[in-house]
Structures are given as structure tokens and as C-alpha cells.
Amino acid sequence: MLNQSNNGQAGGPESAPREVPLLDPSLQYESLKEPLHEAIRGVLESGVYIMGPAVAGFEEAVADYCGVKHAIGVANGTDALLLTLDALGVGPGDEVITTPFTFFATAEVVSRLGATPVFVDIEPDTYNIDAALLEQAITARTKAILPVHLFGQPADMGAIMAIAERHGLFVVEDACQAIGSRYRGRAAGSIGTAGCFSFFPTKNLGGSGDGGLIVTNDDELAQRIRVLRVHGSNPKYYHAVVGYNSRLDALQAAMLAVKLPHLDAWNAARRERALAYHETLWDLPIQLPAEADDRYPVYHLYIIQTDRRDELLRYLAERGIASGVYYPVPLHLQRVYEPLGYGIGSLPVAERAALGTMALPLYPEMSDEQQECVIMAVRQFFAERG
Known part of the structure; x- marks a missing residue:
């Protein structure tokens, strides 16, 4: 644990590293360079670059x-959501309830299928969809609920599943930021009808390019998704449905298979860094991430909230410390969704989060010295501004 004074004066950021990145996937590569190269060579020498044993082996390991x-491996996390909703029959005239505070892809896939995203406000402490508001958003056209385990923090799946069961709705977990997190001991993605993951390079389990995967216990759904990802063919060259070209590359699968056994250790390291932030920033006028007793978040991002966000972003940047905003415009206020009729003030918690949240640097390979640099800079910012 870092040894930090509460006044933030000992050893300023000028004595720490000149630059602290927000994320740095290259360090993970350096730590696994040899086994990654061996996995790549194995795929290249096999001559099987699409599907094949590398993909099947990785799928089995994730299951x-x-x-x-x-x-079921697919091309990316967006396709994981898209193919799952398509396989569940979501289409024109249907509504899918989701959160307005997430990456655009969550709602984008609903719109791509001709359905309508219905946005429900979020919890102020976890930034996840507020399950207490779900039922009032359900209509005769509602087909599914699409909760997001945002920033690696599991949503309240117990409440969400109970509501879905009462109303006969599918639940598709957007776990793209949350692989390895748990809700009441169960893996994120394994609780709903299906769960979707992304292997974008900066994710907790990141590839060297795009990649995605869907998990489910539903045999028929799994088969429909497997057909959809290969142009809707079953068997090859025979098509009963129109599908997609969305397959996880063998090279990505082989590299991800090397990384998967390290995921729990990496997530534990993220949690240690999060705890260090908790213990050294708790007394400042900022909102820190919440952690419920029945959940195991994996801190894809460490999000704080302050009404002085933009000032703090500039202050850190001037000291060589990267930070980021996720997400500056909630989905219900995006221009493309203006026809849905949401306006400023309609989902106030999400709107406040969009104006005040920011991410501090956090990744498994982050050094004590780097984190100390961030902590001291944040403390000094508030000390200088009263």
C-alpha cells in the first residue's frame, strides 16, 4: 500500500515520473512476449487463420x-451485442431498455436492428442502470433489458432478473468492460439470457486488435448465433437466414488464450490500485467508486466525480498525467436520438455524471511511483483551490 500524507505536500508530482498514461497495454505485451510470439507462430504455421482449433480452444476456456x-467468438464487442439481439428476434417495433450512460454501441445495435432503445436513468453511486426505475419503462413492445456492467462494476442483476422474469423479457448483459467481475459469486455475463464481451486492446482482457465473444447457457440461442456469425450458413453455402461476417480471428484467439490465465491476477492488481485511491482520496470533495458487498468489480476504469472536472483534467495534463472522460454526452442527448423526445433534464443522474465524471490512471502494471504521482497531484489540486 502506498504511504501518503493527508496534506498532500510531501514529494510533489515534480518528483515523480514525468508522464503517467491512463492505460498502457504495451506493458502487458512485454510481460508475455515469448508465449505470445509462440502462439502467433503456431497459428501462422497451422495455415488455419479463420475459426479452427485456436478459436474453439479459446471459446472452451472462456466458457x-x-x-x-x-x-461464441465474434469480430468485436459491438457484434457480440448485435448478433445476440438479432438471434433473440429483436427487430422493428420492439423496444429494448438500456442505460443512457455507456458507450454508444450499446444503443447503436438496438437501432441497427430497427428496434427502439428506451433509456432509464442510472444509480448515482455505481453509474449502472437503476433497477428501481425499470418497470415503469416497460411497455407491450418491450422485448429485452440490456444492462451494462459499466467500468467493471456489475449491475444489480438480482433485481433486473426478477423484473425480467415477471414480464417475460430477455436480459442481455453488456459485460464488455467487466470480464472477471462477479455478482453474488456468479461471473458477469453468465446471469442473463446471454452475456457479451469485448477484447478491445485496452479491456481487462485485451487483444491486439478487435475481438468479441458471447456466452450463454441456451443451446438454441448459441446455435443461432453460430449460424449468424458465418453469413447465416448452415451448412456452408446453404442459407436459411441472412447473417453476418463476424468471426474472431484465430490470431486474436490464440493470443487471448495466452492472456486468459493471467486475468484474475490482473484484476486483483486493478483492485489493489483502486483500494490505494480509495484510501488516499476519500477525504477530498470528490465522489469515489462504490463497491457493494455482494459484487466483485474489476475496475476497468477508476472513475471519480467532481464539479471541477474540467479544471482537474487540465491540471493533471499540465503535470504529465493522463486522464479521460467517459462519457461526455449521455446517449439520450445524442443528436441521432433527438427524435426519441428526450430532453435536458429528462434523465438527470446520467446528465450529472456526464458533466462531472473522469477516469484516473489505473492498469495492472502501474507502479507505486506512478500512482503516487497521481494521488499527490489530485490532492494538491484541491489544496491549492481550497
Whole structure:
């Protein structure tokens, strides 16, 4: 644990590293360079670059890790959501309830299928969809609920599943930022009808390019997704449905298979860094991430909230410390969704979060010295401004 004084005066950021990145996936590569190169060579020498044993092996490993029957690799996390909703029959005239405070892809896939995203406000402490507001958003056209485990923090799946069961709705977990997190001991993604993951390079389990995966215990759903990802063919060259070209590359699967056994250790390191932030920033006028007793978040990002966000962003940047804003415009206020009729003030918690949240640097390989630099700079910012 870092040794930090509460006044933030001992050893300023000028004595720490000149630059602290927000994320640095290259360090992970350096730590696994040899086994990654060996995995790449194995795929290249096999001549099987699309699907094949590398993909099947990785799918089996993830299914085992998540405790589910099926894992289906696809091209990216967006496609994971898209193919899952398509396989569930979501289409024109349907509504899918989701959160306005997330990456655009969550709602984008609903719109791509001709359905309508219905936005429900978020919890102020976890930034996840507020399950207490779900039922009032359900209509006769509602087909599914699409919760997001944002920033690696599991949503309240117990409440969400109970509501879905009462109303006969599918639940698709957007776990793209949350692989390895748990809700009441169950893996994120394994609780709903299906769960979707992204292997974008900066994710907790990141590839060297795009990649995604779907997990489910539903045999029929898994089969429909497997057909959809290969142009809707079953068998090859025979098409009963129109599908997609969305397959996880063998090279990505082989590299991800090397990384998967390290995921729990990396997530534990993220949690240690999060705890260091908790213990050294708790007394400042900022909102820190919440952590419920029945959940195991994996801190894809460490998000704080302050009404002086833009000042703090500039202050850190001037000291060589990277930070980021996720997400500056909630989805219900995006220009493309103006026709849905949401206006400023309609989802106030999400709107406040969009104006005040920011991410501090956090990644498994982050050094004590780097984190001390961030902590001291944040403390000094508030000390200088009263």
C-alpha cells in the first residue's frame, strides 16, 4: 500500500515520473512476449487463420472460466451485442431498455436492428442502470433489458432478473468492460439470457486488435448465433437466414488464450490500485467508486466525480498525467436520438455524471511511483483551490 500524507505536500508530482498514461497495454505485451510470439507462430504455421482449433480452444476456456455451456467468438464487442439481439428476434417495433450512460454501441445495435432503445436513468453511486426505475419503462413492445456492467462494476442483476422474469423479457448483459467481475459469486455475463464481451486492446482482457465473444447457457440461442456469425450458413453455402461476417480471428484467439490465465491476477492488481485511491482520496470533495458487498468489480476504469472536472483534467495534463472522460454526452442527448423526445433534464443522474465524471490512471502494471504521482497531484489540486 502506498504511504501518503493527508496534506498532500510531501514529494510533489515534480518528483515523480514525468508522464503517467491512463492505460498502457504495451506493458502487458512485454510481460508475455515469448508465449505470445509462440502462439502467433503456431497459428501462422497451422495455415488455419479463420475459426479452427485456436478459436474453439479459446471459446472452451472462456466458457469454463465463466461457468457457462457456450462461448461464441465474434469480430468485436459491438457484434457480440448485435448478433445476440438479432438471434433473440429483436427487430422493428420492439423496444429494448438500456442505460443512457455507456458507450454508444450499446444503443447503436438496438437501432441497427430497427428496434427502439428506451433509456432509464442510472444509480448515482455505481453509474449502472437503476433497477428501481425499470418497470415503469416497460411497455407491450418491450422485448429485452440490456444492462451494462459499466467500468467493471456489475449491475444489480438480482433485481433486473426478477423484473425480467415477471414480464417475460430477455436480459442481455453488456459485460464488455467487466470480464472477471462477479455478482453474488456468479461471473458477469453468465446471469442473463446471454452475456457479451469485448477484447478491445485496452479491456481487462485485451487483444491486439478487435475481438468479441458471447456466452450463454441456451443451446438454441448459441446455435443461432453460430449460424449468424458465418453469413447465416448452415451448412456452408446453404442459407436459411441472412447473417453476418463476424468471426474472431484465430490470431486474436490464440493470443487471448495466452492472456486468459493471467486475468484474475490482473484484476486483483486493478483492485489493489483502486483500494490505494480509495484510501488516499476519500477525504477530498470528490465522489469515489462504490463497491457493494455482494459484487466483485474489476475496475476497468477508476472513475471519480467532481464539479471541477474540467479544471482537474487540465491540471493533471499540465503535470504529465493522463486522464479521460467517459462519457461526455449521455446517449439520450445524442443528436441521432433527438427524435426519441428526450430532453435536458429528462434523465438527470446520467446528465450529472456526464458533466462531472473522469477516469484516473489505473492498469495492472502501474507502479507505486506512478500512482503516487497521481494521488499527490489530485490532492494538491484541491489544496491549492481550497
